[in-house]
Amino acid sequence: MTIVDTGAGVTRPLCGRRIGRVMDGTPTMPADRGAERRVRLADLLTQARDGHRDALDHIVSELTPVLWHTVRAQGLGYQAAQDAVQLTWLALVRHLHTIRTPAALLEWLVTTARREAWHLRTAAREAELMGDTVLDDIPDPADPPDHRLLQDERARLLWSAVARLPAHCRDLLRIVAFVHRPDYDAVSAALGMPRGSIGPTRGRCLAKLRTLLAEDPGWSPS
């Protein structure tokens, strides 16, 4: 059986169509391809269960970025965040045959990544209580990025607005920004948003961010 890879995921724009301004050459997320991707990831998971090595590699390559941003939003340092992402993938291998809903792979991974981040943070905290100072290298997620990025006025204004968001909104939007549109609600639910308030919670966070930006005289909507 060959691996059916019907899409290029986030790395190729949809038929040359791009939405949004391209600031840095990063392709934009093809919003209407998300449902297809969900089916494709479920197929890849089924193939991985059947022992197809390439299928698992495809999943790892495609979803490592969203897991990276998930664990970094949890405040893990550079090394610990890499460990948490790898532990999430090892956990997937461990549970490959027990995941009941392949279509919910993304939510399963995001939830597991947050749990692994929590495990590592807890261990680091316990070590700190024992006298080690391992938390020192864990940066605040609201730390400003390096100054080169902030020379871009638009990026600077956006960063400043994001930094003023409540932490739960900042974390939610950071992760949602790395998933496709049909996955927004499912991923928000996996992030512990109360059932029935998922849309409003995401909407409230986006509304807060847009309000902060609109109040900034330097900001112009894209």
Add this chain to the structure above:
Amino acid sequence: MTDPPGDTEDPRDLPGTASPEDTPVFLENAPLDLDDVLLLDELRRLYTAADPVPPGLAGLSRFAVDPRPAHAELLRPREEPALPAAVRGSADLRTVTFETGTFTVVLTIAALDVTTARLDGWLAPATPLRLTLRTPRDTLTTATDPHGRFLFEHAPRGPAQLTVHAPGEETPVAVSPALVL
């Protein structure tokens, strides 16, 4: 970390408060519109630039899952803070502690030269177990001594995965993420 102020300044929380003419009000329960999608797009580009995925991470992850260790416990690593070189005697010395639900492995990694490292380990509680260090080229094997100590004297530097086995068993009881020695 405390939330920045402003959580309660949502215009909808202040009935009767007029917004300035030029500040639009965004409704939380409005369906996602194009501007929301564009803003999420910009956020993604911002985070991609501000905090890029480490270039080797997907490759290390693929290496770590390659043996498909289905029933192994996870060796969760905790890197000890690097001490100043003067204290440790060498800048090329680091210690990683791994925890599972049942045992702890402390691994001290000393770079010998550009291609080789020496790994001194200690497993507690001391148990007769076999350990392997899997690298892209080959797999080194050693075993714990009665005190739980073990040694990989000449390990090739680069990606490596530690696995713990019961004596005589091929299937590991615990696996680590890939380290870069």
